[in-house]
Amino acid sequence: MxxxxxxxxxxxxxxxxxxxxxxxxxxxxxxxxxxxxxxxxxxxxxxxxxxxxxxxxxxxxxxxxxxxxxxxxxxxxxxxxxxxxxxxxxxxxxxxxxxxxxxxxxxxxxxxxxxxxxxxxxxxxxxxxxxxxxxxxxxxxRPLVNPPQRVVQPAPLLNLANRFAALEESQFDRPAPVSDEDYHSWASVLDALKSFPLVQGALVIGLDGLVVENRTSGQTNPDLIGPLCLSIVETVSQNLPRIDFGKLGQLLIETATVKIWIWSLKAHYLMLWTNPDVNLGSLKMRISHISEQIAF
The missing domain is CATH 1.25.40.10 (Tetratricopeptide repeat domain)
Structure with a gap:
């Protein structure tokens, strides 16, 4: 605890x-x-x-x-x-x-x-x-939720196999676009990460375990996730010197329903949880790019 x-x-x-x-x-x-x-x-x-x-x-x-x-x-x-x-x-x-x-x-x-x-x-x-x-x-x-409708011809139905293949191609295999935007607050960082396909939540935690900023669903309590993240990091960090693996950089936890990714930053921890099918390679590129752009 x-x-x-x-x-x-x-x-x-x-x-x-x-x-x-x-x-x-x-x-x-x-x-x-x-x-x-x-x-x-x-x-x-x-x-x-x-x-x-x-x-x-x-x-x-x-x-x-x-x-x-x-x-x-x-x-x-x-x-x-x-x-x-x-x-x-x-x-x-x-x-x-x-x-x-x-x-x-x-x-x-x-x-x-x-x-x-x-x-x-x-x-x-x-x-x-x-x-x-x-x-x-x-x-x-944000655009209007119900903008004026225009009459269009119904598109042909796409079978489920093709629909999943299209989703897989667009969300899993294609690297997410990156921009040269400067990130001036944790809010802007988390907004960018939360928009990544299949990322379900993101938060920044101080070294004391308190949540600094979060983008979570209503079913997820950041005040519980913060201490959980810190507890995991402390346990791993305390045991790493025993096997001479160096300083902790990242932690990836995979379960049947979610992937949890914890990044150790200068004075904070960045924690993401995602759908199991998330493209980790593209997500890592996004996080690395953003970390280089952080201006605070």
Whole structure:
């Protein structure tokens, strides 16, 4: 278990002891947040909900509940919880940032972008705000989901064998195109890697195991993957000197359903997980090219 995961378990245990001694304690919000970070959303939800029944006017608990709803993709409910937190404790930088994230997910792009720009101009550098602004920009530039339709003649049906062969040729064997783009943030790096065929998720992890940036699906919890990645790297790194294999560069883990690729960078780890049929040669070329272009 990594130090981060251990600290999280230790915090959960301390909060539980306090709550067991005093069921009316407001520590329930910290316990709910700890379970959320662990990835146990159901337990986080139940604990926070029960605590709010006793302390409905406790603003921080409404913020925790909003985060849980965001991870559950219940954005309307998340917005209501944040509005309640603002009503109780006033606007804070944290609640405004979360509201902007909710508005982005709901498609209220102008409203979200206006708030994020104001937060960026009136506060310290925040990579999370930069990531959300990039997302807002990308969503605005995305083509309409349902553009005007034009009448076309139906194409002849392609049998499954030919269709798979075409997919294999286009996605597996053909090297992905590379550009001379400079990458000025982890967000731009992960966006480029996530667009590679059959890459299912990507994240950057600090040496402490905390997630710096991620591009994951809603079913994947980056706060769990980060400590897992660090634990694997630490285990391998500690044992490599015994067999004189040198410093760790990359780790490739293959299972029946996924391939996990971990790259050791200067002060971070890059982790990708892909479909088993991904073209590893082309993907390695893409990663090597991007690593040479990183400007930070």
């Amino acid at each position: 990594s130090s981060t995961a251990f600290q999280l378990e230790e915090r959960i245990e301390k909060c539980r002891r306090i709550l067991d001694d005093n069921p009316r304690s407001q520590i329930f919000a910290a316990l709910g947040e700890a379970y959320r970070k662990k990835g146990d959303l159901e337990r986080a939800y139940l604990i926070t909900k029960q605590g709010l029944e006793i302390h409905p006017e406790y603003g921080p608990a409404h913020v925790v509940m909003a985060k849980i709803y965001i991870e559950k993709r219940l954005y309307q409910e998340a917005e209501k919880e944040l509005e309640q937190a603002v009503r109780l404790d006033g606007k804070t930088r944290a609640t405004e940032k979360l509201l902007a994230e909710v508005w982005l997910k709901k498609g209220e792009l102008d409203r979200a972008q206006e708030t994020l720009l104001r937060l960026r101009e009136n506060g310290p550098p925040d990579e999370g705000i930069s990531t959300l602004l990039n997302l807002a920009k990308n969503l605005k530039e």
